[in-house]
Amino acid sequence: MSNLVPYEETIRQMYGNGFSDKQISNYLIFEMGLRRGASERSIRQFRIDRGLVRKTVSDEHLELAVAEAISKTGPRYGRKMMTGYLAAQGVRASEVRVGTVLSQMHEPYHQERRQGAENLNPQPYQAEYMGHKLHMDQNEKLAMYGVTHVLAIDGFSKKVVAHSTMPVKNNLTIYQEVYRQAVLAYGLWDQVRVDHGTEFYLSLFIQEMLAEHRYNKERRPYIQSTSTKNHTVERIWPEINTRVNYPIKTAIVQLIDQERLNMDDNLTRYCTSNLTCQLSNIGVQRTLQAWNAHRIPGKGIPNNLAQCGCKANVTEDLLPEASAAADFYRQEVGSSLTRESVFGTDPFLSEEDKSQAETEFSLLHTDVAALFDSVVNRHFTPFQECLIDLVNITRRYV
Known part of the structure; x- marks a missing residue:
């Protein structure tokens, strides 16, 4: 284990960033040239001796986190993508636990994911390194x-x-x-x-x-x-x-x-x-x-x-x-590129008119993110009404 002491900070950083014991072992052996005392088992024991153990989230906390995530992502996130989404929000749990919660929490969504699974063609090449x-x-x-x-x-x-x-x-x-x-x-x-x-x-x-x-x-x-x-x-x-x-x-x-x-x-x-x-x-x-x-x-x-x-x-x-x-x-x-591309025609005659329209709209609809939460869960009305309001407000200022 003494061979690992000079690399303690590296091990701490990699483990904290989600690397497994095997990945850390491979990095030390193949990238750092450490030939002895860097096996997966040695890495595991080394970090345990130093209290390097990932905190696990409780079942209750995980259920709440998944429920909130579903409200923002809709039915199409399976266990892998949901685990990734939760990790990006700072909630870390295994794919098995996340998959169990998903299957139990919303049965119609679970069945829809199972029926919608598709196979992808094999990848035709392997990039050699980051930046290839x-x-x-x-x-x-x-x-x-x-x-x-x-x-x-x-x-x-x-x-x-x-x-x-x-x-x-x-x-x-x-x-x-x-x-x-x-x-x-x-x-x-x-x-x-x-x-x-x-x-x-x-x-x-x-x-x-x-x-x-x-x-x-x-x-x-x-x-x-x-x-x-x-x-x-x-x-x-x-x-x-x-x-x-x-x-x-x-x-x-x-x-x-x-x-x-x-x-x-x-x-x-x-x-x-x-x-x-x-x-x-x-x-x-x-x-x-x-x-x-x-x-x-x-x-x-x-x-x-x-x-x-x-x-x-x-x-x-x-x-x-x-x-x-x-x-x-x-x-x-010797040729020019289009500087700006607009869909439709900007109807505003002045920046003042545009600013006033945006202010009126923002007072009426304060949270665009909530509109997406609704749409992705098939509640289309809030977004539809918001779009109609935007058209009507814009028309009044042009």
């Missing part, structure tokens, strides 16, 4: 209502490292809020993988410009392939569709079918996009918190696997703001 490949993709399931999601996921850890929800996919927004944010937070990836969409042009332009700063310069700085071959990022979209997009879409479609919402009207389109972007962004953030904290069988927890970041880093001065990057793109490539 960055997958970026867009989701347009709500595009007809002015909502597009874009995210970036690391191929090794499977952690979603950046995301953005916008009215219409836009090069500058994607670069600023997804690619640039990911690189500043975690470092520079060897390779970026995207589909053939034009919305990634600015991100790929900067990635190629930074090619000499990468860890492995032998790889191509980016690859464009069909969406069906961008497997790693495609696996996250079913999670977001079932937990965010489909419940919101159902609520909006009901309004259209009842002829209470006219999506041919530009003002209505603008308002629908504005509110639905806010609502869906809340859901996406919750889903990604759970995803990044849940355990992937045979792999580990994305947050833990991505803890060390990429092997290469760049300074902020090498990553210009979106507007400056777009200017440089125009100078080098």
Whole structure:
């Protein structure tokens, strides 16, 4: 055990961040070169001797935490994603305990999850390390209502490292809020993988410009392939569709079918996009918190696997703001990128009118997050009435 004493702080930190005894053992043996006295059994005994034991939550507390989580996430979170969601909220419990509570707490939701389970195709490759490949993709399931999601996921850890929800996919927004944010937070990836969409042009332009700063310069700085071959990022979209997009879409479609919402009207389109972007962004953030904290069988927890970041880093001065990057793109490539994309038409003639409308609306509807809680649990009326109110209030100020 004396061999482990110099590594006590490392063991404490890794165990506190959710690493298992086996993972800590492998790290000390293969990364730190400790050949003797670093077995899984030795690690377990070493931490027990020092009182390193994770606190367990009581059954009563766990039931309350799961009940509150269901009210915010709806029926589609199984034991793995729910365990991840709870961990992101600071409540740690085993998947077995969480699964037991889920099955007992709401039987209809439990049966729905069981019937909706789907098998995924095997993954065609294995990324070698954090920073090897960055997958970026867009989701347009709500595009007809002015909502597009874009995210970036690391191929090794499977952690979603950046995301953005916008009215219409836009090069500058994607670069600023997804690619640039990911690189500043975690470092520079060897390779970026995207589909053939034009919305990634600015991100790929900067990635190629930074090619000499990468860890492995032998790889191509980016690859464009069909969406069906961008497997790693495609696996996250079913999670977001079932937990965010489909419940919101159902609520909006009901309004259209009842002829209470006219999506041919530009003002209505603008308002629908504005509110639905806010609502869906809340859901996406919750889903990604759970995803990044849940355990992937045979792999580990994305947050833990991505803890060390990429092997290469760049300074902020090498990553210009979106507007400056777009200017440089125009100078080098000779074509211009759309600076701002809006769904519908901004109806306000002045900022004062817009501010007054926003103030009146916010006094009437103080908690947008509560609207999502209702929608995801199939109580659509609060969101529907809120959207109608937004359209009517906006119309009075234009």
